[in-house]
Amino acid sequence: MKNHFFKIGILLICVSLLSACTNSSTSREEGEDKHIHFLYNFSTNSLDPHVDSSYVPLRAGITETLVRIDEENLTVEPWLAESWEGEDGQHWTIKLREDVTFQNGKQMDAEAVKISLERALKESVAIQNALKIDKIEADGNLLRISTTEPFPEFVSELVNPNVSIIDVTEEDIVNKPIGTGPFLLKSFTPGSKLELERYADYWDGASNLDSVTFSFNEDANARTLALKSGQVDIVYRPEVESLEILQENDDIKVESTATFRVHQLTMNMERKSLRDVNVRRAVDALIDRQQIVERILLGHAEAATGPFLPSLPFAPSYEEHPMGEDIAVKYLEEAGYTLQDGKMQKDGEPLEFTLLTYSARADLPLIAQVFQSDAKQIGIDVKIMQIDTPEEYMASNRDWDLATYSNLTAPRGDAGYYLNATYHPTGALNFSGASEPELTAIIDKLNQTVSQEERAVLAEQAADYVNEHVINSFVLHPSTIVAYNEKKVINWLTTRSEYYMITNQLDVK
Template identity: 80%
Template sequence: MRNNFLKIGFLVIFAGLLSACENSATETKNKEEGKHVHFLYNFSTNSLDPHVDSSYVPLRAGITETLVRLDEKNLTIKPWLAESWEGKDGQHWTIKLREDVKFQNGKKMDAKAVKASLDRALKESVAVKNALKIDNIQANEYSLHITTTEPFPEFVSELVNPNVSIIDVTEGDIVNKPIGTGPFTLESFIPGSKLELKRYNDYWDGASKLDSVTFSFNEDANARSLALKSGQVDIVYRPEVETLETLKARDGIKVESTATFRVHQMTMNMQRKSLQDVNVRRAVDALIDRQKIVDTILLGHAEVAQGPFLPFLPFAPKYENSQVEKGADVAIKHLKKAGYKLKDGKMQKNGEPLKFTLLTYSARADLPLIAQVFQSDAKKIGIDVEIKQIDIPEEYMASHRDWDLATYSNLTAPRGDAGYYLNATYHPTGALNFSGASDPKLTAIIDRLNQTVSQQERATLSEQAANYINERVINSFVLHPSTIVAYNQDKVKYWVTTRSEYYMITNKLDVK
């Protein structure tokens, strides 16, 4: 199945690559005078406004930074643009800023400028407003005094969010040329295609040894692999899984596969009548052949998911029902409890066949294949599944309710804590609550979590929430994919594949 899927449109891709070769040759000639890296990413964007861009490109490309960042080794928050912070009551916070930071236009990054950036983020993004719960911000030289609407002990961890990047809001064209504090400034931007970046010589944490970076996009995994093989690019994010062995066999190419804080899930639209029955949701869950998907689609570069969090995380539950049987027979049993029966080859209830519209998107090459596997298995028990390809899942699912299921990939612990995912995905005000979940018991657990300081108590509440989600089957969890990056190790130095997937183009990146 996978090979057939990849062959579709190959000639079109190859033709595009031949054309790109000419552009690449010109680009290489232009970069000969200095150190240059070409990075190829899997998600495109048409806007570089860091406060609303769901692809987080400004931060990933090294243009912008946040007040704090994740220490991925210790799962703690550490200073970045902020030097220190204090908020003993969880509601009144003082954040001390670094005094040696300048925006890429030479202006000082003081408290007044940071307040203006935070105010804009709150205004432009409902998701940021709901996540930060800020009531008031006062600026005093290099100190911010922030009051939240309620005690919120994990407030500072939310400042890791790339949508809270600090920019100079006095600049005019934030969509096409944001001015941040990062190690690279933007020279040009072609929406949906690429960014050209140059070194920011006055970067506060030490100027990069690179002179320039090209950060380009291609949502076709096979095309990304071919671009690395041909030498057009130096680093490829998420190459095609089936090409990994040939990439590894090539002299000079290194392939890294790293476990990250991500889950591929089957998001369920709880506002659809059929899915409001927990037995139907359990049937959907039973039909997902997780091990087959890991083995045949991800070729082992993933771990079967029991819930949203990887097992090694301190707040991941030990699921008591992890050995529950799956498969078509189990799904049929659940459907019978919901009043469905197989008649004339169709699973139906009161003469109405059970049908699902399943959304998927190609920027993550494995998701359409997961959708195809589910469609095939559902058909065997009389359920018709219509697969619908979409471009930007967050935008589509937020504005359309004409779907039942969606293959979706989500970071579940990018702040080193369960609070981000639980709030974003299951709280009624959550920015990623595409399922429309609004369960009073679950909301109450999350609200208690938000006001709890003790890490042990937070872990207990997080486990309670995850167990409740599992019991009620509010979405299904398929697998935890590894993040795969391939690069030219004869050229590239100090590339790091991070678990959070936030920090990519840094001032440490270099070439030999």
């Protein structure tokens, strides 16, 4: 932690020097193009919307989905689809808007949407498992979809950015996808930035902006300095330690918005030591959640007791469990471990963990360091391994024990997305390798249940099972923090879903 505070001091000095020699004024000259530079915390090397785990094409305003989230009411609302019906939960008719064109001028009709969805299904096993589509038929502006089983929440799954609608007849989808959104891609430098220009024929009204730069930097300190110096206009997730400095600048507005995200400690249940629930309980007991909220997030978070925010109707009320090093040691003793020569061991083998983390979320490596330090106090060596793309690494490698990971748990106001993705054997985010028949049965029943009251009960049952069996540990619910130049930027909205960023409403003064 000493290095951490030293880093803060360096940041303060750098910002002071930078602000002293930089004019932060960004007033626009008469006749100058309207342009915004947005700096995001995750980079991507591919803009294929059907597989990009950073969801950049949708976030950058290039692509759109058939339906979207109503951020205020947390319900699904029409977007490229005008309406839909499917009373039996298995046979769906979706009516598309008739005034939508792709950014190459081609009309978006049911046939174009059909082949886009079919490509998404082909490219992503995760989408296959999520949508459960059996057959798609196109008829003018009507799309008829049958699922393999009754699936009442099917339409809400179409919110997923990986189901964005694109013109699949274009040659280079990886580097230049053609969507229906308000901004057309001019150029893409993998891992660095996108240059976007207004799509004049956008169906929902052309943007007032002429162009947008959507760039990436996974260093939170660098993102903060870029805003402070006037190099960029909007920064997603600036460094938390720098917020006070940013708030002192009259030109900069900082927004902190509660979202449906959880920072969790994912447990690889395929590893020998973690197959024992008492070892998992010991790991969970070592996490000092409130200390992490206060010292690392500086209060911009809420300590987690489960995956879902307590305010959600399907979040269980958990009994408070004792935590701390002494409790962790008791669990380990129940698992057969003893402390010998300063090492926690069993049958002569020391208990050691490889802990994955990644820098795109600046607080996760710090959480990993706190856990490493606390584990050392009871004789457990934790090796921290930095990775770039957590989804790719965890899905392809099983040489790790624990991972700091951040996940949206209820981006659609419903528990189904997270439970299916994270705990169903076919889930795209089931990195723990959980395959629990009882839990799977609850999720399968949830998928076929229409009543919101019954769904809430089933979601609680699933969350209780996860809690009782300690399939992953939940650390905190972070706020999404965005800082921007309010002397220039108009109509920026920090969304709870974290999906919609560069919109046709965004403007400059």
